[in-house]
Amino acid sequence: MTQINSNFLNLQGSYLFSEIAKRRTKFIQDNPQAEIISLGIGDVTRGLPEAVTKAMHAAVDELAVPGTFRGYGPEQGYDFLVNAIIENDYKARGVDIKSNEVFVSDGSKCDVGNIQEIFSTDSIVAVQDPVYPVYVDTNVMAGRSGLFDSGIGRYENIVYLDCTAENDFKPSLPDRKVDLIYLCYPNNPTGMTLTKDELKVWVDYARENNCLILFDSAYEAFITEADVPHSIYEVEGAREVAIEFRSFSKTAGFTGIRCAYTVVPRELKGFDKDGSEVVVNDLWNRRHTTKFNGVSYVTQRGAEAIYSAEGKEQISGLVDYYMTNARIIRDGLASLGLEVFGGVNAPYIWLKTPKGMDSWAFFDKLLSEANIVGTPGVGFGQSGQGYFRLTAFGSRENTEKAVERIRNLSL
Ligand code: MLT
Numbered sequence: 001m002t003q004i005n006s007n008f009l010n011l012q013g014s015y016l017f018s019e020i021a022k023r024r025t026k027f028i029q030d031n032p033q034a035e036i037i038s039l040g041i042g043d044v045t046r047g048l049p050e051a052v053t054k055a056m057h058a059a060v061d062e063l064a065v066p067g068t069f070r071g072y073g074p075e076q077g078y079d080f081l082v083n084a085i086i087e088n089d090y091k092a093r094g095v096d097i098k099s100n101e102v103f104v105s106d107g108s109k110c111d112v113g114n115i116q117e118i119f120s121t122d123s124i125v126a127v128q129d130p131v132y133p134v135y136v137d138t139n140v141m142a143g144r145s146g147l148f149d150s151g152i153g154r155y156e157n158i159v160y161l162d163c164t165a166e167n168d169f170k171p172s173l174p175d176r177k178v179d180l181i182y183l184c185y186p187n188n189p190t191g192m193t194l195t196k197d198e199l200k201v202w203v204d205y206a207r208e209n210n211c212l213i214l215f216d217s218a219y220e221a222f223i224t225e226a227d228v229p230h231s232i233y234e235v236e237g238a239r240e241v242a243i244e245f246r247s248f249s250k251t252a253g254f255t256g257i258r259c260a261y262t263v264v265p266r267e268l269k270g271f272d273k274d275g276s277e278v279v280v281n282d283l284w285n286r287r288h289t290t291k292f293n294g295v296s297y298v299t300q301r302g303a304e305a306i307y308s309a310e311g312k313e314q315i316s317g318l319v320d321y322y323m324t325n326a327r328i329i330r331d332g333l334a335s336l337g338l339e340v341f342g343g344v345n346a347p348y349i350w351l352k353t354p355k356g357m358d359s360w361a362f363f364d365k366l367l368s369e370a371n372i373v374g375t376p377g378v379g380f381g382q383s384g385q386g387y388f389r390l391t392a393f394g395s396r397e398n399t400e401k402a403v404e405r406i407r408n409l410s411l
Pocket of ligand 1 (some may be wrong): 105
């Protein structure tokens with residue numbers, strides 16, 4: 001008899017965005033005439049930038065002939081892309097990253113989900129609450145959580161760092177020893193940020209307490225305010241304690257193309273069971289080369305094109321478009337008296353549900369009365385109860401229509 005990994009039985013319900021998709025499909029089946037506006041999962045809607053498609057077409061042509069054909073590439077990414085990342089995303093901000101510290105991959109969801117594999121299953125994990133569910137679920141699958149306590153809606157061995165309006169969505173430092181801390185800034189789902197000084201508190205804490213920060217920076221391109229750091233490595237000492245995850249998904253419309261990267265500095269050390277230091281970069285490289293065969297050449301040429309002058313201009317147009325949507329949602333909902341957060345340095349608007357409604361009840365109300373799909377805050381954790389997330393990644397027309405429909409609801 002084949003025994004399964006019983007940790008999987010400890011997972012709660014289905015993955016948040018699958019559950020939302022299921023409810024959306026059911027609603028459409030029951031109401032085929034409804035004109036649904038999807039502002040749930042953060043999926044982009046504009047086309048790929050022209051610079052990207054041009055580069056990808058050229059790359060496809062190269063692959064058609066033996067002289068320029070390419071098979072397996074380096075698992076960590078081609079030099080042309082790695083160098084463009086280092087020059088533009090780091091050097092331009094005064095951060096020094098070496099080429100053997102960048103690992104190109106097929107998405108941040110995979111990277112933030114896989115990274116935990118290289119740490120002990122005894123590691124104590126801290127997450128912000130609300131939180132991108134992948135951080136928690138992948139640690140549950142690995143057996144790092146205790147049982148789920150349905151009374152409080154949380155796993156036993158996971159340390160939850162509350163982020164609510166009461167603390168301006170800024171978590172306090174853990175009140176017990178932890179090993180791995182997941183931080184996401186600009187934050188998904190709240191859309192809120194930390195200043196450089198506030199982030200330094202976390203870097204100093206990790207250095208003093210021998211823990212690592214897993215810093216998800218997938219929404220970095222949407223930062224508009226000057227005191228918000230774009231990379232955790234802008235903070236002194238972060239190279240010794242932080243791994244950073246970046247994605248092309250939202251910045252350049254790559255949600256369907258798939259390309260991202262992870263930075264693991266050489267200074268970052270873990271410990272073996274005898275207390276000897278281990279270079280984490282070596283282990284991630286080992287894992288990456290064993291389990292992954294690299295992102296396609298065509299995709300990497302497309303990603304490289306984002307850093308051309310033409311590409312940068314087009315990307316900036318995309319970001320402006322989505323951030324204008326964010327302002328339309330934010331201002332529109334605020335004018336109705338709703339409490340809204342985020343949407344200034346991130347493409348997510350986090351709102352307090354009216355009259356203290358439960359998050360899923362508000363989801364149902366919005367879907368049935370306004371035909372709008374959003375994301376219930378509680379789906380991101382208990383501290384998200386009574387909150388709701390809308391994405392700014394819709395089309396302008398749908399964004400404006402959605403705000404108008406909400407205006408017509410009785411809230
Ligand atoms: C979200 O909506 O939170 C994200 O788009 C999901 C993801 O990036 O996997």
